[in-house]
Amino acid sequence: MPAWAQMGVANPNLLGLNRGELERLAEDLGQARYRGRQLYRGLYGRRERDFSRLTDLDQKFREFLFAYYQVAYPEIRRVFVSQDGTARYLLGLADGKSVETVYMPEENRVTLCLSSQAGCAVNCRFCFTALLGLQRNLTAGEILGQVLAVAAAQHIPPRARLNLVLMGMGEPLLNLAQVMKAVQILADPQGLAVPLRRITMSTSGITPGIVELAREPLRPKLAVSLNASEEAQRTALMPINRKYPLRELLRVCRAYPLRPWERLTFEYVLLQDLNDSDADALRVADLLRGMRAKVNLIPYNGGPELPYRPSPFERTLAFQQILVDRHIPAFIRISRGQDVRAACGQLRLEGATNP
Numbered sequence: 246m247p248a249w250a251q252m253g254v255a256n257p258n259l260l261g262l263n264r265g266e267l268e269r270l271a272e273d274l275g276q277a278r279y280r281g282r283q284l285y286r287g288l289y290g291r292r293e294r295d296f297s298r299l300t301d302l303d304q305k306f307r308e309f310l311f312a313y314y315q316v317a318y319p320e321i322r323r324v325f326v327s328q329d330g331t332a333r334y335l336l337g338l339a340d341g342k343s344v345e346t347v348y349m350p351e352e353n354r355v356t357l358c359l360s361s362q363a364g365c366a367v368n369c370r371f372c373f374t375a376l377l378g379l380q381r382n383l384t385a386g387e388i389l390g391q392v393l394a395v396a397a398a399q400h401i402p403p404r405a406r407l408n409l410v411l412m413g414m415g416e417p418l419l420n421l422a423q424v425m426k427a428v429q430i431l432a433d434p435q436g437l438a439v440p441l442r443r444i445t446m447s448t449s450g451i452t453p454g455i456v457e458l459a460r461e462p463l464r465p466k467l468a469v470s471l472n473a474s475e476e477a478q479r480t481a482l483m484p485i486n487r488k489y490p491l492r493e494l495l496r497v498c499r500a501y502p503l504r505p506w507e508r509l510t511f512e513y514v515l516l517q518d519l520n521d522s523d524a525d526a527l528r529v530a531d532l533l534r535g536m537r538a539k540v541n542l543i544p545y546n547g548g549p550e551l552p553y554r555p556s557p558f559e560r561t562l563a564f565q566q567i568l569v570d571r572h573i574p575a576f577i578r579i580s581r582g583q584d585v586r587a588a589c590g591q592l593r594l595e596g597a598t599n600p
């Protein structure tokens with residue numbers, strides 16, 4: 246009997262263990278290594294969470310797993326459903342903390358917006374998650390558990406087309422080891438089988454993290470939150486710019502090794518009279534000149550706690566036109582789930598109205 250079982254501690258959760266770790270676990274329990282691979286395919290490929298359904302496993306092994314381990318998805322505490330079909334899930338973790346995951350259905354696909362941390366330490370002025378501060382990093386199991394929990398709740402079958410964006414709570418590059426461990430299981434054809442080109446990680450511009458990510462053999466797409474066109478302006482909106490200045494950020498972005506099919510995405514939240522002028526757009530075009538890049542213009546999503554206003558739509562269009570005229574693809578993101586505070590930057594657990 247394992248030591249924890251005698252100590253009255255909850256059975257350890259297998260979620261988050263990768264193939265190698267499950268192979269070792271099988272071996273430690275006196276099984277062949279390939280039993281670990283079977284377990285891996287069952288947990289992630291077929292998304293089983295009930296040991297009794299892992300019928301390809303040796304019966305003794307199954308009974309042992311049942312007695313001493315568990316497969317626990319984050320618990321769905323609340324769901325806020327928007328008029329546009331977006332659903333914001335409040336998920337409870339084993340230690341009582343919560344994170345949010347957003348489900349966004351589109352015509353022929355589904356996008357899930359995942360959190361990488363509970364809260365965030367980066368402190369961007371316009372972001373509601375920043376108001377929480379950093380509570381803690383999420384584990385790989387908690388990151389991919391968000392996909393499993395929401396996919397189960399929404400009855401998304403294992404082979405359905407999924408897009409994943411790490412754009413929920415938290416700064417993924419400040420929790421890179423756990424994020425990458427999760428991404429490897431998510432992208433693995435025998436795991437959750439979401440192709441890497443359908444996974445995007447968004448960063449506020451943690452330059453050393455971008456350099457580290459560039460060295461990963463298997464990496465998701467990268468989006469960088471630019472949000473300003475000059476150093477002082479960016480520092481005012483994103484104090485992290487003092488530590489990782491715009492100039493250095495763009496240098497690292499220019500050196501970033503893009504795959505042949507890939508463009509670097511820059512996100513730009515448009516705040517009325519703060520970063521949305523023609524002069525800003527011209528400067529952004531200059532900053533990005535010659536890069537294989539595109540810009541996603543994000544309308545600011547507000548709330549009573551913060552003083553900012555969204556740019557008027559005509560301003561947003563004018564900003565976009567200046568970029569497009571300078572051969573920089575620029576898209577206006579439709580804001581989703583605003584009525585339930587599920588839109589970009591609005592995730593902060595409470596303060597929601599459930600229609």
Ligand code: SAH
Nearest residue numbers: 372412415447448449470512545546589590
């Ligand atoms: N921490 C990462 C990813 C999560 S934030 C990052 O900052 O990139 C995801 C996106 O939401 C970022 O581009 C951020 O600039 C944007 N955002 C934050 N607050 C927002 C708000 N109130 N309205 C619209 N977008 C916001």
Ligand code: SF4
Nearest residue numbers: 365367369372375449
């Ligand atoms: Fe953190 Fe991103 Fe919000 Fe900035 S915008 S505080 S980095 S979650």
